[in-house]
Amino acid sequence: MSELLSFTGPANPAQHAREPVLVVMHRRESQPGAVGQLLRAHGHALDIRRPRFGDPLPASLDGYAGAMVFGGPMSANDPDDYIRREIDWIGVPLSEGKPFLGICLGAQMLAKHLGATVTPHAAGHLEAGWEPIHPHDQTLGPWPSHVYHWHFEGFSLCRDSVRLAAGEVFENQAFRHGSNAFGLQFHPEITLAMIHGWTVRGAAKLAHPGAQNAKGHIESHALHGEKLRAWTAHFIDTWLKSADRREAAPDLQRAA
Template sequence: MGRRILIVLHQERSSPGRVGQALIRRGCELDIRRPALGDPLPVDMSGHEAAVIFGGPMSANDELPFIKAETAWIGVPLKEEKPFLGICLGGQMMARHLGARVYSPADERVEAGYYPIRPTREGRHLFDDPQHVYQWHQQGFDLPSGAVQLAEGTDFPVQAMRYGKAAYGLQFHPELTTPMMEAWLEFGKERLSRPGAQPAELHYQGRAQHDATLRAWLDRFLDQWLPHENETEIKAETA
């Protein structure tokens, strides 16, 4: 049995996408749970090597019981210093857990499409300058006290952070596959009318231009975040 990774998703149709594919390729077993649908979270990390909380259409500021429970639960991997990764909503939950603000811009600006981010001095070993990433969000988060900012953006300044040695929060979506992007553009197309959003054709153009680089970045990041053991050789990966 491979190393078990806790995967927290927020909708019935949600997928861990490329992050899940890359972890399986590294010999990991995915323990997928959906607290929004009633799945429990573990009381400790003794049965898991790491944890990933993904995104969703809800807000980290919502008073929904599962949002509050997940946000509080992030203290478990942080206390045990187990690898933790929060993506978009998951990163915002991490920021809230650590006492930082999660906010919507006053002008209701969003990011939807491919946007450049820039590494900070502490993030130069992880990111290109600039690095184009896929965004799909209407809220951002401030940098929590004690966290290290790794990448910055223009409209949403905090794009990547690290807390401690192994806990990371990302604003962007490295897990995105082509079918996932197509589904988001279909089911969330109203977001494309918001200030700052890119039209659908630019999402496809951006993917053709930047996806290979972002895919390579994800592999480099995961190698640092969760050094792999006995990586399974897979010649092709579903895109």
């Protein structure tokens, strides 16, 4: 069953009139973290759906401000029906020109929908922890020097997609497709509480090559967390204004 989380701050009629944002998540315990906090601060309720557990996805985003697909431990290459349905469904926000954001797995799903490939690191590395990021586009800045990761796979870019930032472990870290669809390989939603939870539940994974230890995740958050939060606030402002209702972004159907 989907969840509708509303903004519960001071009464503001203009805020309460704003359209909700559709949020797709992949674990029962997952929450949208800092990104959800920022959306609710803008007055947007969050319609949280978990297709993995039977929640349907709407046939249209009419009445929504936009849609976001978050991460999870699964792969965009998995054969599960809900994975294929989610990848195909991304065509809805693309065809309607609604703001769309894919985070980690969600970015890989967007790339796959557009015909790009999703593959593991050549050396089998897990990129987990805070790593440097190298901006290619300053309109979404000011960028932090480091962003937070937790993933085994990365994505290529299809034609018509624009790289916005690169990394040292996985090259493609942020991209835009059209004016309204964005993919981020890193986790802008991360909070200190989430880092504690992820490093405890995923402790065994931190033994993989490339992963930082739990202490490093927590200590680096003290150095880089606020800068990532500031960038995310600026990005969410830009993203909410990115709807292209005059001409929907090109939707290249994913390869069969």
